[in-house]
Amino acid sequence: MENPFRPTAGATPPELIGRAGILDEYAYGLRLRSGAPGLLTIFTGARGVGKTVMLGAAEDLARSQGWAVVSETATRGFMGRIGNAMRRLADELGPGPHGRRVTALTAAGFGITTQLPPEQQLEWREEGVRLLRLLEEQRTGLVITVDEIHAAERQEIAQLAADVQHFIRMDLPISLVFAGLPAAVSDLLNEGVATFLRRADRIDLHAAAVDEVERSYREIFADGGFTLSAEQARRAAEATGGYPFLIQLVGYFLWQETERISAEPTDDMVERAVAAARRRNERVVIEAALSTASGRDLDFLRAMAEDDGLSATADIGRRMGARPNTVGNYRTRLIDAGLIEAAGHGLVRFAIPGLRDHLRR
Secondary structure, X not given: OOOXXXXXXXXXXXXXXXXXXXXXXXXXXXXXXXXXXXXXXXXXXXXXXXXXXHHHHHHHHHHHXXXXXXXXXXXXXXXXXXXXXXXXXXXXXXXXXXXXXXXXXXXXXXXXXXXXXXXXXXXXHHHHHHHHHHHHHOOOOEEEEEEOHHHOOHHHHHHHHHHHHHHHHOOOOEEEEEEEOHHHHHHHHOOHHHHXXXXXXXXXXXXXXXXXXXXXXXXXXXXXXXXXXXXXXXXXHHHHXXXXXXXXXXXXXXXXHHHHHOOOOOHHHXXXXXXXXXXXXXXXXXXXXXXXXXXXXXXXXXXXXXXXXXXXXXXXXXXXXXXXXXXXXXXXHHHHOOOEEEOOOOEEEEOOOOHHHHHHO
């Protein structure tokens, strides 16, 4: 059995720990096919919490129900790429426009670029209506997923939102699923034409329970022929904090350690795997998350890091020498950035495991 853990952005893990029931409303919307709130879904959360993985799970669920899926990342020009994908789908389902000619082939021939005569060059919205009506005839629909909306051109996001709203008003079977950092989602929901997305099912992803991670580790390693003791599974699980990316990292390095030497992992192997996972998490997640933080943001975070557990905003303000309203502004900014999260009245905690230790160095 090959190493089942995949600590790479968007890679499908061996088990979606702590995500049971999250897509139930979405699955129900796929059955209704039009107008269900679950068909508009937004996944948010800190970096590495599994947003892209959940997009993939939604896509797989849709395909299993016969829906067409267009999957995109919100880099420049994504609207045009979605339009091209819709045109190809419509041509496959319908008779196809007359006068089309092939102008280019992609690498290995996996796709075709076509040029339409001027009278057939439909606008994006018209192309969408054409495709959705064809899908409606087959009692299916179209799912559009867009990842990393924090990197999107706001004009393109607004245009996509307006067109999807138009399709919904026409009672056409359309689903739109976004994923992005909390700050990007908050901005999106407060902007112009995209405000209709406030009706979307917003799913804030959080850490899984450590008990569930422990159970998953023991079962997955047993399936591979390795005997992971209860104490070792607990140590590995606690090191992840229930954080999906760390779950994959710790599992990956522990599996790698184990398959090299023995079917029975040692405590030293567990410690080496945990240390390797933490180093990789710092490079890939923590440093990227802090790259956009301002100097005062970092002052706030360092003041938080003085506490071993939850932090009171009053204590943070005292350490920073800042007024309560100023502390409140930084608190909101850092929550939106996915670096911290509310933990009760006047309390906050770090949203990314390992961030406290990183700031203390």
